[in-house]
Amino acid sequence: MLRVLTAAQMRQAEQAAEQRHGMPSALLMENAGRGLAEVARSLAGPSGRFVVVCGPGNNGGDGLVAARFLLEGGARVSVTLVGDPAKLTPESQRNLEALKGFGGTVRPLESLEAPGSGDVVVDALFGTGLSRAPAGAFAEAISAIHRWRQAGAKVVAADVPSGLQSDSGEAFSPCVEADATVAFGFLKPGQVLEPGASLCGRVRRVDIGMGGASAREVSGPALFVVEESDARATLPVRKPDSHKGTYGHVLVVAGSRGKTGAAALVAKAALRTGAGLVTVATRSDALEAVQAHSAEIMGIPLEAAGPLGMEDLEALLAAAEGKDALVMGPGISRGPGTGTLIGELLARLEIPAVLDADALNAVAGDLSVLRRAKAPVVLTPHPGEMARLTGKSTREVQAHRMEVVSRVASETGATVVLKGDRTLTAHADGRVFINTTGNPGMATGGSGDVLSGICGALLAQGFVPPEAVWTAVFAHGLAGDLAAARRGQLGLVAGDLIEQGLCELWVRWGR
Ligand SMILES: NC(=O)C1=CN([C@@H]2O[C@H](COP(=O)(O)OP(=O)(O)OC[C@H]3O[C@@H](n4cnc5c(N)ncnc54)[C@H](O)[C@@H]3O)[C@@H](O)[C@H]2O)[C@H](O)CC1
Numbered sequence: 275m276l277r278v279l280t281a282a283q284m285r286q287a288e289q290a291a292e293q294r295h296g297m298p299s300a301l302l303m304e305n306a307g308r309g310l311a312e313v314a315r316s317l318a319g320p321s322g323r324f325v326v327v328c329g330p331g332n333n334g335g336d337g338l339v340a341a342r343f344l345l346e347g348g349a350r351v352s353v354t355l356v357g358d359p360a361k362l363t364p365e366s367q368r369n370l371e372a373l374k375g376f377g378g379t380v381r382p383l384e385s386l387e388a389p390g391s392g393d394v395v396v397d398a399l400f401g402t403g404l405s406r407a408p409a410g411a412f413a414e415a416i417s418a419i420h421r422w423r424q425a426g427a428k429v430v431a432a433d434v435p436s437g438l439q440s441d442s443g444e445a446f447s448p449c450v451e452a453d454a455t456v457a458f459g460f461l462k463p464g465q466v467l468e469p470g471a472s473l474c475g476r477v478r479r480v481d482i483g484m485g486g487a488s489a490r491e492v493s494g495p496a497l498f499v500v501e502e503s504d505a506r507a508t509l510p511v512r513k514p515d516s517h518k519g520t521y522g523h524v525l526v527v528a529g530s531r532g533k534t535g536a537a538a539l540v541a542k543a544a545l546r547t548g549a550g551l552v553t554v555a556t557r558s559d560a561l562e563a564v565q566a567h568s569a570e571i572m573g574i575p576l577e578a579a580g581p582l583g584m585e586d587l588e589a590l591l592a593a594a595e596g597k598d599a600l601v602m603g604p605g606i607s608r609g610p611g612t613g614t615l616i617g618e619l620l621a622r623l624e625i626p627a628v629l630d631a632d633a634l635n636a637v638a639g640d641l642s643v644l645r646r647a648k649a650p651v652v653l654t655p656h657p658g659e660m661a662r663l664t665g666k667s668t669r670e671v672q673a674h675r676m677e678v679v680s681r682v683a684s685e686t687g688a689t690v691v692l693k694g695d696r697t698l699t700a701h702a703d704g705r706v707f708i709n710t711t712g713n714p715g716m717a718t719g720g721s722g723d724v725l726s727g728i729c730g731a732l733l734a735q736g737f738v739p740p741e742a743v744w745t746a747v748f749a750h751g752l753a754g755d756l757a758a759a760r761r762g763q764l765g766l767v768a769g770d771l772i773e774q775g776l777c778e779l780w781v782r783w784g785r
């Protein structure tokens with residue numbers, strides 16, 4: 275699990291490192307510059323030359339330190355300083371003097387010999403201090419870096435590609451496109467959220483001596499990137515003396531005439547994620563079609579007619595007897611009473627519940643019903659469903675993904691998954707987990723049903739939120755990547771995630 279810090283948190287952590295852990299910012303910068311030089315060196319050709327483009331702040335200071343290390347290592351190094359030298363931060367000023375002391379020189383950008391193939395450009399214009407679109411000489415420097423990269427030079431960004439907003443991953447125009455980005459100390463949201471993640475190229479995190487303690491002392495959102503080892507560790511190897519009862523029983527309330535496939539996808543995903551038993555409760559006229567998808571799916575007919583409502587309450591409470599988790603929503607027939615029904619079920623059942631698709635739309639009008647839940651609740655909206663849950667537009671949701679998902683989690687007490695590129699999992703305690711698996715091939719009908727089935731199966735096996743949820747999200751995305759590796763992205767269908775992806779994933783994880 276990698277901690278991700280915002281720019282403000284980085285500054286807090288730097289202060290903590292200096293004031294309480296004896297790590298002066300000069301030493302942090304020295305360590306940052308050394309790490310930057312090492313990564314730059316690793317990308318250079320045998321006789322590669324280095325061009326270091328420095329800005330007015332401490333990001334520029336990192337570049338000046340890197341230039342000195344490269345120079346000391348015998349490399350050919352050109353350094354240019356963009357902006358008013360009088361405005362250099364004290365740390366950068368000191369490192370400018372140090373560079374000159376080692377025989378380094380600083381020249382105007384336009385006087386530099388353009389780097390090309392085998393050479394490396396170090397982008398140290400702006401880092402976490404960028405506050406507006408680069409303009410004037412800064413924009414010209416970024417354009418030069420683009421030209422040099424097109425001519426074959428490799429670009430290494432110090433901390434973040436200049437022009438990228440490190441907190442959101444949104445890019446100003448112009449923005450550097452890097453082959454590699456050296457993350458100092460901790461990852462920033464902009465390095466793992468799109469389009470920032472793509473603009474960064476390969477992110478290499480470099481320890482600069484801040485230590486984990488300084489990250490624990492910051493205020494604000496606790497952001498993490500889930501790593502494969504974290505998700506794999508959530509799922510232990512099965513014990514020999516176990517039986518199907520050991521692995522839980524999932525109740526799936528899903529499907530309706532014409533939408534039986536959704537229920538089957540949830541159920542099959544749950545079975546392929548190790549649930550001991552799976553039962554689908556759905557309208558009688560849909561149940562046969564659902565069960566026809568897989569011999570392993572058990573069924574309970576809901577005899578009432580029409581959309582799900584309070585007349586189904588007793589049947590669903592009875593169906594939930596002996597079950598270990600509930601997944602509700604995909605393909606259900608939603609009506610005016612469905613939201614009330616969900617509220618009653620959550621208030622009466624003592625098993626964790628995953629609400630997806632039309633179950634989310636059913637409670638969109640009154641999220642307070644979620645507070646009545648006795649057991650953990652997981653919401654798995656895509657951006658459109660999140661828009662309906664929050665009364666915002668989809669565009670607003672996408673522009674403020676982190677804030678929106680965190681707020682809904684804290685308001686409802688639920689663990690909330692905001693699906694999309696880099697799916698976010700927000701827990702009621704303020705932690706947000708960023709997912710980096712998955713691919714556009716998964717943008718296909720039923721993919722979300724599969725995620726809710728995976729999540730329901732983990733909850734039924736006793737894993738709890740948020741671990742069970744970010745593990746489900748990670749596994750869902752990696753299953754999609756494994757399936758796409760075999761079958762391509764274009765033709766990928768939800769069933770592939772189950773039959774191809776999940777099976778390959780468990781073999782890969784030795785489970
Ligand atoms: N926080 C840490 O633990 C460490 C940070 N290091 C490096 O420092 C930068 C952050 O440095 P900072 O001085 O805060 O800002 P920048 O260098 O990113 O930006 C330069 C400076 O420029 C001004 N500015 C902002 N936007 C614009 C613009 N569009 N045009 C012109 N000028 C602009 C603003 O005043 C900024 O302050 C961090 O990324 C690391 O690289 C340490 O070296 C290591 C520890």
Ligand SMILES: [K+]
Pocket residue numbers: 333397398399400401431432433434435436
């Ligand atoms: K930079």
